[in-house]
Amino acid sequence: MDFEYGEQAESFRAELRSWLEANLDPDWRRHVDAVESEASEDLLTNAWMKEWSRKLYEAGFKGIHWPAEYGGRGLSLLEQIVFAEEMFRADAPPVGNFLAETLVGPTIIHWGTDEQKKRFLEPILSGDELWCQGFSEPDAGSDLAGLQTRAVLDGDEWVITGQKVWTTLGHIADHCFLLARTDPDAPRHKGISYLLVPMKQDGVTVRPLTQMSRIAEFNEVFFDEARCPAGNVVGGVNNGWKVAMTTLGFERGSSVTTQALRFRRELDGFIDTAKERIGSDGRPKSEDPIVRQQLARAYTMVHIMKAQAYRSLTALIETGDPGPGGSINKIFWSEYHRWVTEVGMSLRGLEGQLVGPDYGLDAGQVSYLFAKSETIWGGTAEIQRNIVGERILGLPREPKVG
Numbered sequence: 001m002d003f004e005y006g007e008q009a010e011s012f013r014a015e016l017r018s019w020l021e022a023n024l025d026p027d028w029r030r031h032v033d034a035v036e037s038e039a040s041e042d043l044l045t046n047a048w049m050k051e052w053s054r055k056l057y058e059a060g061f062k063g064i065h066w067p068a069e070y071g072g073r074g075l076s077l078l079e080q081i082v083f084a085e086e087m088f089r090a091d092a093p094p095v096g097n098f099l100a101e102t103l104v105g106p107t108i109i110h111w112g113t114d115e116q117k118k119r120f121l122e123p124i125l126s127g128d129e130l131w132c133q134g135f136s137e138p139d140a141g142s143d144l145a146g147l148q149t150r151a152v153l154d155g156d157e158w159v160i161t162g163q164k165v166w167t168t169l170g171h172i173a174d175h176c177f178l179l180a181r182t183d184p185d186a187p188r189h190k191g192i193s194y195l196l197v198p199m200k201q202d203g204v205t206v207r208p209l210t211q212m213s214r215i216a217e218f219n220e221v222f223f224d225e226a227r228c229p230a231g232n233v234v235g236g237v238n239n240g241w242k243v244a245m246t247t248l249g250f251e252r253g254s255s256v257t258t259q260a261l262r263f264r265r266e267l268d269g270f271i272d273t274a275k276e277r278i279g280s281d282g283r284p285k286s287e288d289p290i291v292r293q294q295l296a297r298a299y300t301m302v303h304i305m306k307a308q309a310y311r312s313l314t315a316l317i318e319t320g321d322p323g324p325g326g327s328i329n330k331i332f333w334s335e336y337h338r339w340v341t342e343v344g345m346s347l348r349g350l351e352g353q354l355v356g357p358d359y360g361l362d363a364g365q366v367s368y369l370f371a372k373s374e375t376i377w378g379g380t381a382e383i384q385r386n387i388v389g390e391r392i393l394g395l396p397r398e399p400k401v402g
């Protein structure tokens, strides 16, 4: 395994680092703290966030791995990873349009028509248009091919009817990349199309779902004869399953090395808490042997994640796909994070359970609550175990019911 990133990646790192030093408002947290106490939608629609997105775009730091002809930097995946690492190192704010830049943008580059590329790619990079992902439905989550939303061609438009759920950012998105059944008589995986649908139209109703972290970042979305142009089908009519698998592949590769960095920083915070808080025996919790074992275990797990991240990165660079090993990573980090945030909360003791006025939560509390969802989104831990069992261990396929 080669741990060096090479000359090109390191010179890109130096360029970005000095740009961030010169251009990142050191006071940026003030903006985010002000809006975090409200809802996440403010964080994303906030004029300052849009300004940040545009600033990055104009300096050539958006779409690092996108081809230059579509407004990207035309660099390799390694520089894309370096970008994420340096943004993290500088504690820079997120770019805000994650679903667009990481999922639908690369999918349009791979499968889209020239017209689709011309219409949709530039506003994704500039951050001017936000997107949401309309895959899951009340009866189609893990079993995505069970989706029931229908699209029927009416002249030069698709007419869409059905319900989506857990639609992250649906309430502020300009467009939705969604899966709809376009041939109800075809086998389940065959009669599906991948459509690009405007959200701001009669016929689309969005109902935000408030989570226990108080943030309402995802939604139920109802399509009642909503419309999009016939040309907004990506990758051909009834070919949507294949296109969706391309999108999900991008989801799995996106945060491969920054995850371990993020968890390491969080763990340092837990270690500080253990040193500061006094246990019932009157000594710092960091002297409690159980706590020490928990922290040592967490430290070891973060190191395993780092090594595993480099392994996945190598597979991604060589084959463009983290492979079924991506499922091992997903199980490992999501279950680690549920556990370690519980450790973090127990170190805080009863104080960790106090909320501020109007159910105001601090960052540690939000992380603890949000970690519960991490074994669900992007493929549940159970589904990942099925993948590991069948594709890595060669166990018999799970019996399909119905």
Ligand SMILES: Cc1cc2nc3c(=O)[nH]c(=O)nc-3n(C[C@H](O)[C@H](O)[C@H](O)COP(=O)(O)OP(=O)(O)OC[C@H]3O[C@@H](n4cnc5c(N)ncnc54)[C@H](O)[C@@H]3O)c2cc1C
Pocket (backbone or CB within 6 Å): 132, 133, 134, 135, 136, 137, 138, 139, 140, 141, 142, 143, 165, 166, 167, 168, 169, 218, 373, 376, 377, 378, 379, 380, 381, 382, 383, 386, 398
């Ligand atoms: C924070 C968050 C954000 C999300 N954002 C989006 C989004 O933007 N767009 C979108 O389309 N979706 C989104 N989702 C939905 C997400 O993809 C689904 O929640 C996920 O795929 C699981 O589907 P489900 O909730 O319908 O659960 P189900 O599939 O109904 O599963 C219920 C339980 O049964 C288990 N189970 C199901 N099938 C099997 C099996 N074959 N073997 C063993 N166990 C099984 C599951 O593991 C789970 O524990 C989001 C979810 C979350 C939590």
